Amino acid sequence: MRSQEWFGRTGKDGFIYRAWMKNQGFPHHEFEGKPVIGICNTWSELTPCNAHFRELAEAVKRGVWEAGGFPLEFPVMSLGECQIKPTAMLFRNLASMDVEESIRGNSIDGVILLCGCDKTTPSLVMGACSVDIPTMVVSGGPMLAGRFQGRKIGTSDLWRFAEDFKMGRMTQAEFTAAEAAMARSQGHCAVMGTASTMAAMVESLGLALPDNATIPAADSRRKVLAHMTGVRAVELVREGITPSKILTRQAFENAIMVNAALGGSTNFILHLIAIAGRIGVDLSLDDFDALSDKIPLLANLQPSGEHFVEDLFYAGGLPAIIRELLPHLNGNTLTVNGKTLADNCAEAQNYDPAVIASLDKPFKPESGIAVLRGNLCPDGAVLKPSAATPALMQHTGRAVVFENIDDYKARIDDPDLDVDADCVLVLKNVGPRGYPGMPEVGNMTLPAKVLAQGVHDMVRISDGRMSGTGFGTVVLHVSPESAVGGNLAFVQNGDLITLDVPNRSLHLHVSDEELAGRLVHFKPLDLGYDRGYVNLFIRHVTQAHEGVDFDFLKGGSGSVVKRDSH
Structure with missing residues (x-):
């Protein structure tokens, strides 16, 4: 066993490895194989x-x-x-x-x-x-499960509470009470x-x-x-x-x-x-x-x-x-x-068909992950059909573009924002490198003026991620990301975008020639990280379709034990 490379030795080396462990009160026989x-x-x-x-x-x-x-x-x-x-x-x-x-x-x-x-x-x-x-x-x-105002709640309700609070349908006192009730x-x-x-x-x-x-x-x-x-x-x-x-x-x-x-x-x-x-x-x-x-x-x-x-x-x-x-x-x-x-699972039983449906009568026919391809995401993008709005699974709308998360936060609730429920919200520079770490901001909260109309979902597209507790018609993990010159970087306000989930397509209605012209003006982000772990991350992280791991970590090297110099 590996441990015997430490504890099974005789002489000085064995003494060193065992003696200091024994200060925790372990008897000698625990080290014997x-x-x-x-x-x-x-x-x-x-x-x-x-x-x-x-x-x-x-x-x-x-x-x-x-x-x-x-x-x-x-x-x-x-x-x-x-x-x-x-x-x-x-x-x-x-x-x-x-x-x-x-x-x-x-x-x-x-x-x-x-x-x-x-x-x-x-x-x-x-x-x-x-x-x-x-x-x-x-x-x-x-x-x-949490309990609040007579019903069960969980993390997914946070997004609903946030909308209600934003629109004045929920008071700060109720919001605070929900905090304590949810994580009980x-x-x-x-x-x-x-x-x-x-x-x-x-x-x-x-x-x-x-x-x-x-x-x-x-x-x-x-x-x-x-x-x-x-x-x-x-x-x-x-x-x-x-x-x-x-x-x-x-x-x-x-x-x-x-x-x-x-x-x-x-x-x-x-x-x-x-x-x-x-x-x-x-x-x-x-x-x-x-x-x-x-x-x-x-x-x-x-x-x-x-x-x-x-x-x-x-x-x-x-x-x-x-x-x-x-x-x-x-x-x-x-x-x-x-x-x-x-x-x-040979003896497993379904005790509640309301929670676990059958293959013959599923809860929903759509599940899993839809992988999209197109000129907006040559290396892929993803969407979760089971959490999306069926009516938006095939949709064309004009882009409302946010260059980064700060731009989004500054303008999303601006009364003068040129947006309606048919638009497609586009958020750039929140991918693995663009916002180092690829945050969970893809399920953008809708503009206040749209929420006021009773609308609860719009098509949203980003190179970021979404919390597993989130929902909506949200296109995520667009690859290559905008920060490295993916076509998402070149989307402009007013461009038409078509999402076609049944045909696994995400298309930007801009010609290749026009995209090439926009590329000329592209400047990589200067993120300002010139040292430490974040610098290492930016230099070695792979894109979303590759798992966002470091390029030098693919493939393990096994449990090799190299002898020390004691």
Whole structure:
């Protein structure tokens, strides 16, 4: 085992590695050949979704001790979606590097990843994949649905509350009361936002035990799952099962189809492509469209439906969704418990058809991710059909252009803004490089004058992202982004744009000759970052269709242990 490269040595080197560990009260026999299980913890009070992870880690440790392993907990960079500026996505790759080097450089044989908030899951999985030692994931779990003014609420309601507050339909006192009512328990967002999408991703990939995706954080069964993960992690080391044996091309295909059935976040695309790149699986943007196209929406969950992830657990959890999807899935893929994906859902039942629909009678026929192509997005753009307005899926309108997020904030509610409900809102320079980190600003709040008319959706286009809790007819991840000279940079006010989702097209009605003329005047943004991590990010980040990972991190180099010079 890897740990014996540290603890199994004799003489001076063995003395050094064991002696300082013993100051924590570990007896000598713990170092004599037991599998060492690292518990990679993203606990932080600055990451509220993960603030209960100290308690969860203790449950994991109990399982590791029970199975005859030696648990050692270590911290890594934690990314709190609602706190960190300018955007957590800017630091996903940095956190993944922290995880990779923490695993690679320390005396562990296997690792359990504790992750919950949006970027903690992909960053930890990306890092662990790059080392390829036995790995399991324990998600933090969704919070309980909020209760406000006699009804259930969740994060998706934030966007509705924001509109009501903006239009004077909600007082500041009510807004403040809703804050306390929405996040009423530990855990991440209660809807099928990015955090729950990531939890479902790792379960459908086979990296987590069944029900990992949906057990509420406040439910004692979350601790039981953590305990059993600790037990299984020791066995996983003894069996030599690493991520590269689980994360096959077929496993990634399963994750895409399950995400479609759930109506998961568009951020799923960026993270899954990045994970595939780390493990060496060829995955492209077109795979998401092709594999999602045959899968209807089965889960009636916000933001695409009305229920919450807590309700999905009570209805049968992700295993019930997977069992319904088995005719389309690769059921023989290996999972971390040593069973196949099909084995894990063989006994699953659907206890609430109002939450989990069937393939024969789906909740909505449209699901998944629509990948768009056209002169506005040669390398692709994405849209989430299940959260869009059907009447806008084929739409032509004149562009109302905002050059950057500050321009948008300054003018969106200007009474003199030349805009109506048929226009297409275009936001530039919020892509991976243009607003380093690609923030979640793509689902732009509509102009006040349009909201006053009772309109709640318009076609919106940007090279940025959208929160998984968001909704609307929103075109995202336009690639190449405007900051590097993609055609989005050359859209002008009044240009006609046609969105045609059924035909997967996004077209700017400007000739190639005119675009070439506009290119002459293009000047790359001077972002002013000439040092540090952000400078590294700008120089090495890939575009949206490539996963927004660093170009030098694609493909892991395995769990090599190089001898030290003690």
